[in-house]
Amino acid sequence: MSLLVMPKQSADPDEMYSVLEIYYKINGWLSNKDLIEKLKLKLQNKLEPQAYTKKTQIPAYFGFIEWEDQKNSQSLRRITESGKRFFESLKNENKNLVFEELLFCLETLTFGKNALGVSSNSRIEPPQLFVKCILELGFITRKEFGYILNKLDKDEENFHFLLKKIYSNRKLKHINFKNIPNKFTDVKPITIMLKWGFFEVIGKIDNNEQITINKNFIDIYKTRLSALKIFNDNNNFENEDLSLINTLFENFKSLDKSFEKNYQTRLQELQTTDGKETKSQSRKEQSILRAILFKNKSEDKCAICHILLPTDLLVAAHIKPRHKCSLTERKNSHIVMPTCKLGCDDFFEKGYIIVNNNGVIIKNEKMNVSKQLNLILKNLEGKICTHFNTKTDIFFKYRQKMTSL
Numbered sequence: 001m002s003l004l005v006m007p008k009q010s011a012d013p014d015e016m017y018s019v020l021e022i023y024y025k026i027n028g029w030l031s032n033k034d035l036i037e038k039l040k041l042k043l044q045n046k047l048e049p050q051a052y053t054k055k056t057q058i059p060a061y062f063g064f065i066e067w068e069d070q071k072n073s074q075s076l077r078r079i080t081e082s083g084k085r086f087f088e089s090l091k092n093e094n095k096n097l098v099f100e101e102l103l104f105c106l107e108t109l110t111f112g113k114n115a116l117g118v119s120s121n122s123r124i125e126p127p128q129l130f131v132k133c134i135l136e137l138g139f140i141t142r143k144e145f146g147y148i149l150n151k152l153d154k155d156e157e158n159f160h161f162l163l164k165k166i167y168s169n170r171k172l173k174h175i176n177f178k179n180i181p182n183k184f185t186d187v188k189p190i191t192i193m194l195k196w197g198f199f200e201v202i203g204k205i206d207n208n209e210q211i212t213i214n215k216n217f218i219d220i221y222k223t224r225l226s227a228l229k230i231f232n233d234n235n236n237f238e239n240e241d242l243s244l245i246n247t248l249f250e251n252f253k254s255l256d257k258s259f260e261k262n263y264q265t266r267l268q269e270l271q272t273t274d275g276k277e278t279k280s281q282s283r284k285e286q287s288i289l290r291a292i293l294f295k296n297k298s299e300d301k302c303a304i305c306h307i308l309l310p311t312d313l314l315v316a317a318h319i320k321p322r323h324k325c326s327l328t329e330r331k332n333s334h335i336v337m338p339t340c341k342l343g344c345d346d347f348f349e350k351g352y353i354i355v356n357n358n359g360v361i362i363k364n365e366k367m368n369v370s371k372q373l374n375l376i377l378k379n380l381e382g383k384i385c386t387h388f389n390t391k392t393d394i395f396f397k398y399r400q401k402m403t404s405l
């Protein structure tokens, strides 16, 4: 059974612009009834009322519009901060900011699982997958993408195997592209991203458009594009996928100067008012913290063992456990430090090691460990935690108290 659901509505950029403009001008909650009236007037056509509300699907899919009550399809809706930024960028024809905002959506939203506007329960993240296919194959056609999506959706084949198949098919033409459901070859969110200038067409192959990432931005954002997650259920997939990609791209110097500022703003914007939070919010917060910590770097040092590693082997670890953090602490970008998946992350998280009041790493003598593990932990002892400073010592103190009790 296919789990992947995507918005089926039109991906007309003028219509999307009008939808965003209406919410932008209201700048507050708007009922569907009012939206329908306003949109009817703007588009100058006569459709069924629900055809107008459906035009909010795509903007909601990208997180530009939010529901007051996520479970109620008739809920009031409003534009989000990200939506405002995106609309302003469209209005001012600032292509760089349009690209940046869409990339931010790809970095922080889960599309496969219950994106607003569509209910889906798939592990696949279609827009991110599209990006990854382009990075791997140079370009992709809708048919090729439909083929990959269809196979992955049915869980028939592994992603890397499919990439190889597509690659060889370009010479050997052994794939029969028939029987691919239309929703996989005509992916609306991809269509609108193409129209918004995130993607571009560079030519045709067998009468199919060759689509790639906008050439003006691909180099600037290559590390961030490469780091996008194509599945939402597997934390370890990164190692597999990224090692392949990392071999293709060298480390590059970032041209993305306003990165840190933008991300700090976005971290502060996270909804916090009612104390309730959804999975997607905490995921978004984690993604933003990670982005701020690693910026555009493809390598960084583990704060504990000091080994220089590709960032896909590093996690943004909470110094003070997240569930113990106040809202203000959660939005403080100093709450996390880079720790490696080679062990340090777990050693710290599970209390095998402690960072003391001077920032020195010591072994937790209360933990009973084997001789071999003891050797590994002894090796870390005496090192200075690189993220221990006046901004973080209070968080380390908290962890230390927790661990040594």
Ligand SMILES: [Zn+2]
Pocket (backbone or CB within 6 Å): 302, 303, 304, 305, 306, 307, 339, 340, 341, 342, 343, 344, 345
């Ligand atoms: Zn380490």
